[in-house]
Amino acid sequence: MGAVLAVLGVDEPVSYEPPSKKILCNIYGVQISLAHITTLLISVIVLTLTILLEYGTIPAVQQGFYCGDPQYSHKYKGETVTPEILGVTAVLVPLFIIISTELLAYQSFRKINPYTVVFYMQECIVGVALVLLLTSITKVIVGEHRPHFFDTCQPDTAVNCTAGQFVETFTCTSEYSQIFKVDSSLSFFSGHSSISWFIAIYLCYIIHVRTVTVNAGYIIKPFLISLVLTWSLLCSLSRITDRRHHWWDVLTGSLFGICSALYFAVVVYEKMKKNDPLVRSYKLTEEIPLSIHHRSAL
Incomplete structure (x- = not known):
């Protein structure tokens, strides 16, 4: 390789040790570094921006509609999985799975490395935050109406319009809250789908x-x-x-979440490979031996 670089007139890179991570404090055996603090701050910023987008503080693009369009004429009947339920399970499910996999690997709670659990949860939280942010930005840019748009928005210009007539401007007149009226035009693509499928594929990789x-x-x-x-x-x-989303909203959100999770799986693997010598000789699709028998075999 050195001869090839010499012919091309390129100096061979000199290997060097990466700078050591600066540890700020130690909490219950878990080392907290500057990188952890930076990650937390970025996550807070992303979450704040996402909330502003989701609750209409940053206005969405207003799309028109065809009068009497049946795809927007469904009644709003509530949600099976509310945002609150999604938020709670999005934390508890990864935490349960990660702790369970570590327990199964080491066969003892005392042998579980807290840093490993924190590492996997940190990567999951960062991934979910970025997926949620990109989903919210897309919702605001596209401004697609939900299937229950006519019911929850009740646009004023849709009262006396002719069936099939395109209505370009409107004002919501329903008795729902302003946040919910704004939400009636944030259908594409599904945040529930993108977040849940990101977490699912990410956890499948961890498992x-x-x-x-x-x-x-x-x-x-x-x-x-x-x-x-x-x-x-x-x-x-x-x-x-x-009837909170059209089928294409769910399909697109699912595909986006899956693709994002696959990317994060590669990122996590590369980070693991640098820090865990047991990973270096294994491919992405193979298991990481953690048992005593496997360690002795290596």
Whole structure:
């Protein structure tokens, strides 16, 4: 390689040790670095911006509609998976799965490395925050009406218009809150779908690489994977049955969440490979041996 670089007139890069991570404090055995604080601050900024987008503080593009359009004529009947339920489960499900996989790998709570749990949760939170932000930005830019738009917005210009007539400007006159009236035009694409599928695929990767078969048994891995996939299916498909989204909103959100999770899986793997010598000789699709038997074999 050096000869090739010499012919091209390029100096061969000199290897060097990366700078050590600056540790700010130690909380219950978990080292908190400047990188952790920076990640937290960015997450707070992203969350704040997302809230401003979701609650209409930053106005969305107002799209017109065809008078009497049946795809916007459904009645609002509530939500199976509310944003509050999604938010709580989006924290508890990853935490439960990550702790469970570490417990199955080490066969003891005392042997679980808290830093490992924090690392996986941190990556998950960052990923969810970015997915949520991009989803909210897309909602505001597109401004697509929800299936229950006529019911929850009750546009003033739709009262006396002719069926099939295109209405370009309108004002919502329903008795719903201003936040909900703004939300009636934030359909594309589904945030429930993008978030739930990001978490599901991310956790499937964690389950795959951290759950050693000889320790956990052969049924526990597909069982845990089926749990997270079922959860994501419930979160996404309920948006169609509740008439909160069109099917293409759910499909696009699901694909966006899956693609984002695959990217984050590669990022997590690269970080693991740099910090865990047991990972360096393994490919992305293979398990990470964590049991005593595997360690002795290596």
